[in-house]
Amino acid sequence: xxxxxxxxxxxxxxxxxxxxxxxxxxxxxxxxxxxxxxxxxxxxxxxxxxxxxxxxxxxxxxxxxxxxxxxxxxxxxxxxxxxxxxxxxxxxxxxxxxxxxxxxxxxxxxxxxxxxxxxxxxxxxxxxxxxxxxxxxxxxxxxxxxxxxxxxxxxxxxxxxxxxxxxxxxxxxxxxxxxxxxxxxxxxxxxxxxxxxxxxxxxxxxxxxxxxxxxxxxxxxxxxxxxxxxxxxxxxxxxxxxxxxxxxxxxxxxxxxxxxxxxxxxxxxxxxxxxxxxxxxxxxxxxxxxxxxxxxxxxxxxxxxxxxxxxxxxxxxxxxxxxxxxxxxxxxxxxxxxxxxxxxxx
Amino acid sequence: xxxxxxxxxxxxxxxxxxxxxxxxxxxxxxxxxxxxxxxxxxxxxxxxxxxxxxxxxxxxxxxxxxxxxxxxxxxxxxxxxxxxxxxxxxxxxxxxxxxxxxxxxxxxxxxxxxxxxxxxxxxxxxxxxxxxxxxxxxxxxxxxxxxxxxxxxxxxxxxxxxxxxxxxxxxxxxxxxxxxxxxxxxxxxxxxxxxxxxxxxxxxxxxxxxxxxxxxxxxxxxxxxxxxxxxxxxxxxxxxxxxxxxxxxxxxxxxxxxxxxxxxxxxxxxxxxxx
Numbered sequence: 001x002x003x004x005x006x007x008x009x010x011x012x013x014x015x016x017x018x019x020x021x022x023x024x025x026x027x028x029x030x031x032x033x034x035x036x037x038x039x040x041x042x043x044x045x046x047x048x049x050x051x052x053x054x055x056x057x058x059x060x061x062x063x064x065x066x067x068x069x070x071x072x073x074x075x076x077x078x079x080x081x082x083x084x085x086x087x088x089x090x091x092x093x094x095x096x097x098x099x100x101x102x103x104x105x106x107x108x109x110x111x112x113x114x115x116x117x118x119x120x121x122x123x124x125x126x127x128x129x130x131x132x133x134x135x136x137x138x139x140x141x142x143x144x145x146x147x148x149x150x151x152x153x154x155x156x157x158x159x160x161x162x163x164x165x166x167x168x169x170x171x172x173x174x175x176x177x178x179x180x181x182x183x184x185x186x187x188x189x190x191x192x193x194x195x196x197x198x199x200x201x202x203x204x205x206x207x208x209x210x211x212x213x214x215x216x217x218x219x220x221x222x223x224x225x226x227x228x229x230x231x232x233x234x235x236x237x238x239x240x241x242x243x244x245x246x247x248x249x250x251x252x253x254x255x256x257x258x259x260x261x262x263x264x265x266x267x268x269x270x271x272x273x274x275x276x277x278x279x280x281x282x283x284x285x286x287x288x289x290x291x292x293x294x295x296x297x298x299x300x301x302x303x304x305x306x307x308x309x310x311x312x313x314x315x316x317x318x319x320x321x322x323x324x325x326x327x328x329x330x331x332x333x334x335x336x337x338x339x340x341x342x343x344x345x346x
Numbered sequence: 347x348x349x350x351x352x353x354x355x356x357x358x359x360x361x362x363x364x365x366x367x368x369x370x371x372x373x374x375x376x377x378x379x380x381x382x383x384x385x386x387x388x389x390x391x392x393x394x395x396x397x398x399x400x401x402x403x404x405x406x407x408x409x410x411x412x413x414x415x416x417x418x419x420x421x422x423x424x425x426x427x428x429x430x431x432x433x434x435x436x437x438x439x440x441x442x443x444x445x446x447x448x449x450x451x452x453x454x455x456x457x458x459x460x461x462x463x464x465x466x467x468x469x470x471x472x473x474x475x476x477x478x479x480x481x482x483x484x485x486x487x488x489x490x491x492x493x494x495x496x497x498x499x500x501x502x503x504x505x506x507x508x509x510x511x512x513x514x515x516x517x518x519x520x521x522x523x524x525x526x527x528x529x530x531x532x533x534x535x536x537x538x539x540x541x542x543x544x545x546x547x548x549x550x551x552x553x554x555x556x557x558x559x560x561x562x563x564x565x566x567x568x569x570x571x572x573x574x575x576x577x578x579x580x581x582x583x584x585x586x587x588x589x590x591x592x593x594x595x596x597x598x599x600x601x602x603x604x605x606x607x608x609x610x611x612x613x614x615x616x617x618x619x620x621x
Binding site: 101234237241243244282286287 | 394395417419421433437440444447456500
């Protein structure tokens with residue numbers, strides 16, 4: 001498996017940390033499902049979940065319990081897990097490929113593209129019938145354009161790629177502003193809300209859409225963890241060590257973009273998770289992506305789960321989760337910068 | 347083992363290599379020697395296919411490198427760059443383990459044997475004490491040693507080293523040259539460029555001198571490191587002297603001062619010390 005312990009390559013400890021994070025993830029999920037406005041007893045909640053998970057007799061559960069716990073809370077919590085995980089692994093991949101620890105998954109313009117797609121869907125519902133599909137399509141188009149723009153003579157240098165991402169991002173941001181300007185008050189409100197990100201309308205359908213993509217993407221990226229380590233050393237280094245930088249950059253950027261675009265198209269733009277969680281993973285486990293990828297996935301999931309639970313329980317109305325994620329995230333990055341700055345940021 | 351034929355390379359409108367040809371036999375420690383900016387690193391990059399030469403071919407083991415895949419090439423040739431600093435704090439032993447990448451397979455790839463080879467490479471350079479330090483926080487010289495250990499772990503029949511001793515102290519310089527000699531005695535081939543004519547003269551089996559006009563000389567150091575060649579590439583700044591049978595390249599100004607002292611010209615002036 002490549003995880004055996006040889007002369008100080010202390011990998012058992014890292015595996016143990018991964019297992020602890022996994023346990024934390026289950027505990028957070030089970031806690032989050034109990035939290036909420038309806039005062040169910042803990043027993044009620046677990047009975048409902050247990051019946052569904054073990055394919056028991058659903059009709060025996062009280063209808064209200066079933067609706068709120070299984071049809072509303074459970075998919076919402078799973079969706080936060082997959083979205084948080086997707087953004088965090090995408091962040092880890094982009095930081096590795098761009099050899100820059102301050103990169104986030106939206107660097108190539110996927111968020112601006114998706115925002116434009118969503119805004120089109122809101123302003124012209126007759127033409128762009130599915131908001132999510134439109135957001136996904138334009139998010140992917142934005143990254144594809146940035147990638148093609150940066151490709152010179154068969155090579156895509158990192159600096160050019162980032163600049164291309166900035167250019168494409170700002171074009172789509174301008175187009176979103178144009179749509180905002182043109183739209184009615186109701187549509188404007190909807191666009192603004194969409195861009196803050198949120199899990200208000202989470203259904204099992206959303207989970208069914210995102211889960212396979214994120215799980216497959218996660219497994220492939222995890223398997224490419226070692227190659228990602230090599231890529232993060234630079235293009236020439238990768239070539240020396242027998243990893244074709246152009247090919248693997250293309251593969252990992254495509255996967256990371258796909259999972260990000262799915263996440264953004266379902267829940268809007270949620271910042272910070274993709275930037276912070278890879279850092280938190282590196283502090284715990286070191287920079288080896290064979291550990292950073294799984295740890296980022298789980299910690300991204302946990303973080304967003306906590307943020308969303310706070311978003312729906314703190315006040316009577318819902319707070320957009322993007323706001324909570326930023327308010328919790330900014331002090332954390334300050335802490336990193338002040339205390340670990342020299343280690344992480346070179 | 348390595349044969350370079352008529353390589354041309356031009357950066358934008360600035361030609362760097364114009365018709366460089368030479369070959370290196372198996373088991374040779376070959377020094378590449380030449381002034382700054384004459385294209386040594388560019389030549390390395392053409393050989394390693396980081397750059398595609400505009401004209402000419404490079405054959406390693408009789409096979410054209412331009413027809414080789416990146417994965418295949420990494421099994422036959424390793425490279426130690428001049429300077430390199432990654433943004434992430436990989437531990438030294440992880441960096442050395444990366445040298446095993448071309449030989450890895452499977453889902454996670456790294457086997458017990460690969461880790462042992464990596465640790466052995468650290469041992470060979472006597473830097474096992476650095477194993478748990480983050481690589482990007484080491485000094486330039488320490489990083490250079492780690493990269494050499496990585497190339498040793500890569501275990502390829504031919505190694506390219508770009509100024510392997512440029513940032514090392516005297517003790518480590520000698521250590522690296524000795525290690526390079528012992529590697530070639532195992533039948534491997536090394537091409538190393540260096541700016542120190544003495545190192546090249548003392549340790550190499552073959553020296554290739556290049557300047558902006560191409561290969562100036564190619565042969566045993568005894569035949570190549572002489573006053574004519576040094577005058578040509580260094581514009582009359584040094585001379586070859588022999589002390590106790592060891593040939594030594596010295597700066598001409600120092601030699602002249604010494605000669606003036608011994609002939610008594612400067613001895614009368616108290617400002618000039620003849621120590």
